[in-house]
Amino acid sequence: MIIGALSRGPMRFNALRRLIGGVSQRMLTLTLRGLERDGLVTRTVYPTIPPRVDYALTPIGQTLTEPLRVLSDWAMAYQSAIETAQDAYDSAQENL
């Protein structure tokens, strides 16, 4: 989701947090550090007050947006079919 959010341009920490939704501050930080370590995301600090930090995709990070978009499209397309299958599976398990 971070890769997808940054695919349209750099974004600040809290903007990212609001856009993704349901992510704790801790996990967003840890995930961003991981992506930074992997060379997929850059972190730029502007020494202003209040502080400002921009996150952006590196060239390699941008190459990942397409594969992830393909996967995301698949998930959107089959989400309801999969939920239906789960319901059928679960109710079949009850009758044992």
Place this chain on the structure above:
Amino acid sequence: MIIGALSRGPMRFNALRRLIGGVSQRMLTLTLRGLERDGLVTRTVYPTIPPRVDYALTPIGQTLTEPLRVLSDWAMAYQSAIETAQDAYDSAQENL
């Protein structure tokens, strides 16, 4: 990896286990049950001795092979670049 392995045709439990490698019996079973619940994989039992169980992709499961192959191709292409980035990041952390 299970989806990728089954993309070329049905496969038995232990064949799958050997092909994937490094997966415990427990985790392979749990993962297969999850895929079955999601309607991505079918489980077929042949009541022979010794028992035989075939796993195969459902039509929906087959639609997932392409998105995953795209992602896998990306991983193969950038694996070494990412490892290099990690090494650079880690050695930069040491000097603090």
Place this chain on the structure above:
DNA sequence: CCGTATCCGCACGGATACTG
């Protein structure tokens, strides 16, 4: 605003033993 530090519950997954 953008984090880090600390505590803690819990569930993930390995190891092992057992079974039809």
Place this chain on the structure above:
DNA sequence: CAGTATCCGTGCGGATACGG
């Protein structure tokens, strides 16, 4: 062969508090 059952350590991630 293809599992299930049980025990158990560890690490993930939430919650909370604090700081530049």
